[in-house]
Amino acid sequence: METGKERFHSISSQSCFLHLDHCYNLTIVPVYVDDILVVGNDVSQVSHFKSVISNHFKTKDLGPLKYFIGLEVVRSPSGIFLNQQKYAPDILDDSGQLGSHPAPFPMEQNLKLNDTDGDLLPDPTPYRQLVGRLIYLTITRPDIVFAMNILSQFMHAPRIPHMTAATRALRYIKGTLGQGIFFSSSCDLHVNAYIDSNWANCPTTRRSTTGFFITLGSSPIS
Known part of the structure; x- marks a missing residue:
């Protein structure tokens, strides 16, 4: 997937795309059918990707991740809890x-x-x-x-x-x-x-x- 001079490419999976710029800002985009996650360490780059993709496809931004293909994500000040209770x-x-x-x-x-x-x-x-x-x-x-x-x-x-x-x-x-698995924000x-x-x-x-x-x-x- 190309966006101007930038390119998102999969290195080991046909359903996961990554982009790393010269400043080491990383954006990761896992795709499952019509469900897409966009994560990264640079907010502006994530916003840029969402803007570009919405110009080419009809998309709906559901906000922060809560549920994805059976995986639930619960956030708190102490960390992130992942589970599959559903x-x-x-x-x-x-x-x-x-x-x-x-x-x-x-x-x-x-x-x-x-x-x-x-x-x-x-x-x-x-x-x-x-x-x-x-x-x-x-x-x-x-x-x-x-x-x-x-x-x-x-x-x-x-x-x-x-x-x-x-x-x-x-x-x-x-x-x-x-x-489930708990990822502490203070470890x-x-x-x-x-x-x-x-x-x-x-x-x-x-x-x-x-x-x-x-x-x-x-x-x-x-």
Whole structure:
């Protein structure tokens, strides 16, 4: 997308455009169908982009971000809270687990899932859809990332134990709908990384499994 002598270009995604000028003012424009976010570190450049785009397309400025493709943004003087409290109940409802009893954690401790135990699911589609939707939930739920990493390994041929584990993850989500990620406005900008590994832990490949957690100050980013 070109605006005069300036150019917005995607470097790694066909739905995310970036512009960096010679003063290192950055504008980022994620696009999803007809929904667009405009963020940047220079207000005048953001306003310029919105002006240019409105001259070429019929647009409506909804103001500060509150909700975007299942992601809710709540601002306060102490920081920004991201959550998916509207998206998660939809998963529970579509899966018939809206009235289920909450589970205290997303996956049984020491559970070893593999691709041979248990009968194959007659129809793998519900499992694939469920795990895919739960993976999207990990945007604001790092507490279920490990479970989703395990469950996503069996998308090609899911079995009954895999669906049982996925259902337990749903029951955990039922009891933690208010969970999300908080980005403090007062934290420092130091990057901290934590990593752990379990030697030869994978029951299928016997490879080691590794996990990591990265924060910017006190805010989780990966």
